[in-house]
Structure formats: C-alpha cells, structure tokens
Amino acid sequence: MTQEKVISVNRLTKKFGDFIAVNEITFDVYKGEIFGFLGANGAGKTTAMKMLCGLSKPSSGQAEVAGFDVYKHTEKIKSKIGYMSQKFSLYEDLTVKENITFFGGIYGLGNKELKRQTEYLIETLGLQSETNKLVGDLPLGWKQKLAFSVAVIHKPSIVFLDEPTGGVDPITRRQFWDLIYQATQNGITVFVTTHYMDEAEYCNRISMMVDGVIAALDTPANLKGKHNVETMDEVFYYLARTAKRKSD
Numbered sequence: 001m002t003q004e005k006v007i008s009v010n011r012l013t014k015k016f017g018d019f020i021a022v023n024e025i026t027f028d029v030y031k032g033e034i035f036g037f038l039g040a041n042g043a044g045k046t047t048a049m050k051m052l053c054g055l056s057k058p059s060s061g062q063a064e065v066a067g068f069d070v071y072k073h074t075e076k077i078k079s080k081i082g083y084m085s086q087k088f089s090l091y092e093d094l095t096v097k098e099n100i101t102f103f104g105g106i107y108g109l110g111n112k113e114l115k116r117q118t119e120y121l122i123e124t125l126g127l128q129s130e131t132n133k134l135v136g137d138l139p140l141g142w143k144q145k146l147a148f149s150v151a152v153i154h155k156p157s158i159v160f161l162d163e164p165t166g167g168v169d170p171i172t173r174r175q176f177w178d179l180i181y182q183a184t185q186n187g188i189t190v191f192v193t194t195h196y197m198d199e200a201e202y203c204n205r206i207s208m209m210v211d212g213v214i215a216a217l218d219t220p221a222n223l224k225g226k227h228n229v230e231t232m233d234e235v236f237y238y239l240a241r242t243a244k245r246k247s248d
C-alpha cells in the first residue's frame with residue numbers, strides 16, 4: 001500500500017427525491033489498499049459504489065476514481081476498474097473458457113493477451129478439467145473465484161467487489177481472499193463490501209456506513225481498540241445498532 005490516492009471522495013451525496021441515500025461521504029483510498037466498505041442493509045453502500053463506478057450521477061459533492069472525475073469521465077473510469085457482484089458476475093450458460101473470452105474481450109484485451117491470460121487463469125485456478133464445463137455447473141465458491149479473476153483480467157487500477165462471497169463457507173471465503181491478496185501484490189486496489197465480519201478483519205481499513213453517512217473509518221485494530229472490543233462483529237453491532245433504515 002502506498003500514499004498514492006486512487007479514490008478521493010469529498011462530501012459525495014445521492015438523493016432520490018427527498019430521500020438522501022448517501023449523505024456527504026468523504027474518504028480517500030490508497031493504491032494497493034484493501035478498503036472495506038461496510039454498513040447495515042440499506043446504509044447506502046451500493047448507491048455509493050455505483051457513483052464511484054461511473055454508473056450513477058451524484059447529486060452533489062466530488063469524487064475522483066483512478067484520477068478521473070465521476071461526473072465528467074465515467075467512460076475513462078469504467079476502463080480503469082473491474083467489478084464483481086454477488087448478484088451478477090458470470091454467464092451460467094457459457095462455459096468457463098467462453099466466459100473468460102467474453103469478459104476479456106469486453107475489457108479490451110487483444111487476441112494474444114486474451115489467449116495468454118485465459119491459459120494463465122485456468123492453470124492458476126486449477127480449472128484445467130473444467131474448461132469446457134458450463135459455469136452454472138460449478139460450485140458457488142469456484143464461480144466466485146473465477147468471477148474475481150475475470151474482473152481483474154485486464155489489470156485494472158481498482159476492483160470493486162459488491163458482497164463477492166455471499167453464501168459460501170469461511171474456508172472457501174478464505175481461499176477467495178488469497179486471490180484478493182495476490183491482486184493487491186500486483187498493485188490493484190480493492191474496494192469491497194461485505195456482511196461477513198471475518199472478511200472485515202482482512203481489510204487494511206474499514207469504513208462503516210450508517211443511514212447514508214460514514215459513522216467510522218479506521219483500521220480493524222483501531223476500531224476494535226476504540227470501542228474496547230475483541231471482534232469486528234462487536235464494532236459493527238455497536239455502530240449499526242442505531243440504524244433506522246431497513247433492507248429493500
């Protein structure tokens with residue numbers, strides 16, 4: 001992790017009519033950092049992430065992602081980031097290889113690089129015997145690992161992960177996080193939302209959102225120290241207990 005800022009957010013706000021979904025959030029994320037973006041259901045995480053990915057125009061405030069303005073340079077931002085969400089990642093009705101080729105193509109890899117990356121990916125994930133299997137037939141943990149690898153196939157500056165490991169056990173989640181650490185070794189910055197507090201412990205810093213505002217932002221160790229508790233679960237409970245919003 002360096003002191004080079006790759007995300008810079010200043011009083012970023014999103015309103016839907018009178019409702020303020022994200023209310024003047026301010027933070028920076030540094031190159032190579034794993035930044036955990038936590039919050040109770042409905043806190044505003046997805047809304048904030050959409051603004052940072054250039055998918056939703058802010059109501060007010062400023063933000064730069066990979067050096068580009070979220071109002072003016074959304075296409076440039078999209079070319080510099082990777083994105084993976086639990087809700088959508090890969091095509092279930094395409095094979096492993098077809099998915100890699102499809103997304104590699106969308107991310108702009110040339111034929112030679114695509115071939116090289118496809119072989120590298122299949123080998124490092126140990127998917128040699130699954131290459132021609134439909135992704136829908138893979139176990140969920142494998143799908144998630146493949147989806148992550150595809151999201152960083154074009155070596156983005158930042159990868160946004162929206163609850164990437166939902167529904168799998170702690171050991172599979174741990175293996176997934178090994179891939180995240182590898183990506184950061186290659187200089188990729190990771191911006192991740194999760195509801196799993198074991199994963200929160202793996203982040204360099206955590207931002208905790210409550211009802212549209214950032215209620216706390218620090219390292220897991222400092223957050224635990226500040227609240228005089230042993231686990232991130234307890235920190236989360238302490239901060240989120242006042243939340244008024246519910247999930248949709």
Ligand SMILES: Nc1ncnc2c1ncn2[C@@H]1O[C@H](COP(=O)(O)OP(=O)(O)OP(=O)(O)O)[C@@H](O)[C@H]1O
Nearest residue numbers: 016021039040041042043044045046047048247248
């Ligand atoms: N397009 C929209 N129009 C109106 N309200 C919206 C819209 N999108 C989100 N909201 C509201 O904004 C709030 C924040 O939603 P958001 O999905 O960002 O929360 P979240 O922290 O990602 O929650 P979860 O963990 O449940 O996904 C919610 O109250 C939601 O109902």
